[in-house]
Amino acid sequence: MNAALAAGCAYVDGQYVPIAEARIPLLDMGFSRSDCTYDVVAVWQGGFFRLDAHLDRFDRSCACLQLAPPVGRDEVARILHECVGRSGLRDAYVEMIATRGVPNAGERDPRRITNRFYAYAIPYVWIANLDQQAKGLHLAIARNVERISPRAVDPTVKNFHWGDLVRGLFEAYDRAADNAVLVDANGFITEGPGFNVFACYRGQLVTPAEGVLHGITRQTVLELAAAEGITVRVGRVEPEMLREASEIFLTSTAGGLMPVTLLDGQAVGTGEPGAMTLRLRERYWDAHRGGQWVTPVHYPGG
Amino acid sequence: MNAALAAGCAYVDGQYVPIAEARIPLLDMGFSRSDCTYDVVAVWQGGFFRLDAHLDRFDRSCACLQLAPPVGRDEVARILHECVGRSGLRDAYVEMIATRGVPNAGERDPRRITNRFYAYAIPYVWIANLDQQAKGLHLAIARNVERISPRAVDPTVKNFHWGDLVRGLFEAYDRAADNAVLVDANGFITEGPGFNVFACYRGQLVTPAEGVLHGITRQTVLELAAAEGITVRVGRVEPEMLREASEIFLTSTAGGLMPVTLLDGQAVGTGEPGAMTLRLRERYWDAHRGGQWVTPVHYPGG
Structure with missing residues (x-):
């Protein structure tokens, strides 16, 4: 070595x-x-x-x-x-x-x-590490910047056009939040810097269909949720749905599933990481311990 | 050296x-x-x-x-x-x-x-060199991509977010044009990869006010036009105004004023570089030969 x-x-x-x-x-x-x-x-x-x-x-x-x-x-x-x-x-x-x-x-x-x-x-990089996840993240919905339109830059082609996302981050910091999610030109929720967003809204899991990266962690959550018998609606997500959500979490290869417990300064649900979030997070890390999704690294002499 | x-x-x-x-x-x-x-x-x-x-x-x-x-x-x-x-x-x-x-x-x-x-x-880099300028450029108005919105990334802050502009370039090449200008979400003309655009429309010079870099060459043209007694309207520019224009030219630090003689395959005006374009281009290069805008480089031993 x-x-x-x-x-x-x-x-x-x-x-x-x-x-x-x-x-x-x-x-x-x-x-x-x-x-x-x-x-x-x-x-x-x-x-x-x-x-x-x-x-x-x-x-x-x-x-x-x-x-x-x-x-x-x-x-x-x-x-x-x-x-x-x-x-x-x-x-x-x-x-x-x-x-x-x-x-x-x-x-x-x-x-x-x-x-x-x-x-x-x-x-390994964490958008929020396990200590931060225990408390839960404070997410802001950006007001002063909107997500780059898919008609300009296709968000399903992973790219470094982060100017809007970085503006969102600065806005979040100004409002004492940890991170930001951006809306599109029509006011629908899209994604944040390096993550997709999910909410538990009226008993269903919801996540935006359009204007977002088709994240592999997002896809994994969709598959794990299906296996758990959780109904998922992939479609338009309005800011009001996040405000009324009982749980919110972020998904990223840089950290997995990360609970959000504050949205624009207001408690999400009970203000603690939610039960559905924690169950899916457990399944997510379980899946890392072996099975069809794991490819052992070829270490020298290994 | x-x-x-x-x-x-x-x-x-x-x-x-x-x-x-x-x-x-x-x-x-x-x-x-x-x-x-x-x-x-x-x-x-x-x-x-x-x-x-x-x-x-x-x-x-x-x-x-x-x-x-x-x-x-x-x-x-x-x-x-x-x-x-x-x-x-x-x-x-x-x-x-x-x-x-x-x-x-x-x-x-x-x-x-x-x-x-x-x-x-x-x-020195030319978007179009003097040989290409003699014939004039073939410009396409992009149809399959729109310019990143100023509400996402501020175009007056010069930036490398060129994904939309590069998509426009590929579209232009597919249509046998040399370069592309992009429209915004409302269909108004904005700018192209590294240049602003001007048109001579009903005897006036027009150029977009919003959604564009405030180019220094653009600003220079505005000042030179004023000195020449040419009326300039800085405002909304519709694609139809380009289609009806008697002259079109691009402005950039990488090439100065560059005449456009074909727009989406149709001749602009007479199909030759226009008189107003050539007059302003001459004034532009005249201004490079000395005067208030020129700062001599400190060459070693110079």
């Missing part, structure tokens, strides 16, 4: 390097036009969670943006195993990125640029 | 390096959240054009995003002079960038991150 890689290992230009040394060209249009896509898969206790689903989505995202990264699906999987394996991390946040690449001098046509691929593994 | 710098010189982490070697951290949130702003100023025949206006806008953009780059305005100007001076370029495209920076492990709060500053000078 290389100690310099324990804080994270990145794949850049065919080399595996410590995360602190990982750099991309200043002129990569993945930066200068945010012309790129990415995906994040978790490693938990030495196993990737739903690796195939993340690779499928990454492939689809690349195709939607007319990006052809220099490595195919199997090679991407191999690189992700290498990044985690070389870092030695048992619980990791693993990202793959395809960018438009570096144009030749004066070139502005994205069709004429060789696309690039980057990846890295760092210690 | 360092020959390696002749293709461009960048400023990264306090060092001046050849543009081909300039890299930013993979984990800079300027990349991973497109949480950054930038500005571009031209150098023409050894002089910056309207440097103060660009520095003013950059300062305002940073403030709007709550970014505090580690270098102040005078230091930014000094770095830009150094980048151009060390490259030896007489005609250059000069960019300054402020990013959120690299978070500590697990940190997701943008307030707790040290912001970063990058800059570079490369040879």
Whole structure:
């Protein structure tokens, strides 16, 4: 094990390097036009969670943006195993990125640029860690910013266009909240920075259908809820439905299911993490301990 | 003069390096959240054009995003002079960038991150060069994508959220056009990838007021037109006004005023670059030869 890689290992230009040394060209249009896509898969206790689903989505995202990264699906999987394996991390946040690449001098046509691929593994990232989850999050519904429309940037193609989400975060902080969820131009709930949102409303679980990433954690919750006999309605979610909800939780690869106990300063339900949230959260982490969704990481000498 | 710098010189982490070697951290949130702003100023025949206006806008953009780059305005100007001076370029495209920076492990709060500053000078970039301008550009009005709303991302804060603009470009190419202009959610004309748009409509010059970058070249055209006694209306521009226009041109620091002679396959006016366009373009380049808007570059030994 290389100690310099324990804080994270990145794949850049065919080399595996410590995360602190990982750099991309200043002129990569993945930066200068945010012309790129990415995906994040978790490693938990030495196993990737739903690796195939993340690779499928990454492939689809690349195709939607007319990006052809220099490595195919199997090679991407191999690189992700290498990044985690070389870092030695048992619980990791693993990202793959395809960018438009570096144009030749004066070139502005994205069709004429060789696309690039980057990846890295760092210690598992929590939007809210287990201590914060015990108390529950304080979520704000952003008032001063709306989510980028799907007619401008497709939210189902995972992207770094976070300007609206970061504005929402600053607004949440100004209002003493931990995080923000944004509404669309019609005032319907969409998503927040890196997460989908669910509510228990009149005994049913609800989550937005449109204007959001089709999160793998979101999908996992839909499947776990079905197995638990919980009715889920995927459709339009109005802010009023969140205000009347008995439970709210966020879903993300960076933290799983995270209970929300305050919404715009008002208690959600009893003000404690709800029973349905805790049950689904337990099922979610159970599913990480083995079974069809877990792919053991190839650790060196392992 | 360092020959390696002749293709461009960048400023990264306090060092001046050849543009081909300039890299930013993979984990800079300027990349991973497109949480950054930038500005571009031209150098023409050894002089910056309207440097103060660009520095003013950059300062305002940073403030709007709550970014505090580690270098102040005078230091930014000094770095830009150094980048151009060390490259030896007489005609250059000069960019300054402020990013959120690299978070500590697990940190997701943008307030707790040290912001970063990058800059570079490369040879002058043309959206359309003088040969292409002689024929005039073929512009498409995008039908399948709309411009990101100002309620999501403020277009007056220059940003790398180009996903919508790149989609517009691909659509334009599919329709055999050179470039695209996007409409907003209400169907009004906004801007294209890196440019504002003007039309000569019923004898008046018109350009959109809202949902666009307040381009310095746009501002220069407004001032030059006033000096020429040309009436300009800055307001809502409908696609029909472009279709009925006798002249259309694009404005950008990357190319100045660029005539459009085809709109969605139909000739604009006579199908040749228009008289008003050519007159303003001449005044624009005249203004680069000296006067209040020109700041001579400090070249080494110069």
